[in-house]
Amino acid sequence: MFELKDIRYKDILKIGHLRIEENKVSILTGESGSGKTTVLKLLNHLISPDEGTVLYKGKDIASLDPVQHRRNVIMLQQMPAIFPGTVRDNLIAGLMFSEKPVPDDRVLEEALHSVYLRKSLETVAEGLSGGEQQRLALARVLLLDSDVYLLDEPSSALDDETADEVISSFLKKAKQKNKTVIMVTHSKQIADRYAEVPVHLEKYNQKIKEAAHEG
Numbered sequence: 001m002f003e004l005k006d007i008r009y010k011d012i013l014k015i016g017h018l019r020i021e022e023n024k025v026s027i028l029t030g031e032s033g034s035g036k037t038t039v040l041k042l043l044n045h046l047i048s049p050d051e052g053t054v055l056y057k058g059k060d061i062a063s064l065d066p067v068q069h070r071r072n073v074i075m076l077q078q079m080p081a082i083f084p085g086t087v088r089d090n091l092i093a094g095l096m097f098s099e100k101p102v103p104d105d106r107v108l109e110e111a112l113h114s115v116y117l118r119k120s121l122e123t124v125a126e127g128l129s130g131g132e133q134q135r136l137a138l139a140r141v142l143l144l145d146s147d148v149y150l151l152d153e154p155s156s157a158l159d160d161e162t163a164d165e166v167i168s169s170f171l172k173k174a175k176q177k178n179k180t181v182i183m184v185t186h187s188k189q190i191a192d193r194y195a196e197v198p199v200h201l202e203k204y205n206q207k208i209k210e211a212a213h214e215g
């Protein structure tokens with residue numbers, strides 16, 4: 001689905017070759033600052049590499065329309081935006097940006113159930129806890145029904161048990177629809193349990209520093 005070749009991005013990231021398979025759950029791990037978010041941004045075409053090529057379905061991402069690309073490849077940021085208004089407003093915001101039809105309330109409620117968020121559609125979203133807002137944002141991307149989901153630490157604000165329920169349920173839905181998921185996590189438990197393809201990033205700066213030290 002994606003192929004990264006001879007990538008360099010500033011002094012943050014250097015990847016010789018990385019293939020990300022279609023219809024699989026790939027989980028990106030690595031210490032803080034190793035460039036996990038940067039990889040997701042490259043795949044979403046939010047940034048471009050200084051050197052090398054990122055291919056999506058065999059085509060250079062640089063040649064694709066970024067707006068269309070981001071409809072196929074949705075990224076859930078580490079601190080997702082919550083808009084003023086209700087839970088319903090937040091659920092449909094993404095669909096409206098994507099010019100997709102707004103489904104009826106039953107479908108919206110089903111998305112909330114999928115992320116174990118037991119709140120009414122009328123609840124004021126800004127009053128939700130951090131963990132509840134994180135699940136609301138996850139439900140919002142689930143509704144977008146894209147081909148690829150890039151999830152940046154989607155369970156960081158959840159306790160272990162809730163994180164496990166939510167991620168398990170999200171991935172089950174994604175698998176049913178043959179989606180490709182690339183998820184960043186710091187949770188060893190989540191990585192061990194759900195990674196079909198584990199991807200571990202080494203810190204680029206660290207390597208440079210170590211080399212300088214040795215030299």
Ligand SMILES: Nc1ncnc2c1ncn2[C@@H]1O[C@H](COP(=O)(O)OP(=O)(O)OP(=O)(O)O)[C@@H](O)[C@H]1O
Pocket residue numbers: 010012030031032033034035036037038039
């Ligand atoms: N646009 C940028 N310009 C300069 N430095 C940046 C830029 N974006 C990120 N960085 C730096 O690059 C490094 C990697 O950042 P990135 O967010 O990709 O790491 P990460 O592995 O996702 O970290 P974390 O686990 O803490 O979220 C960090 O040291 C960060 O401060």
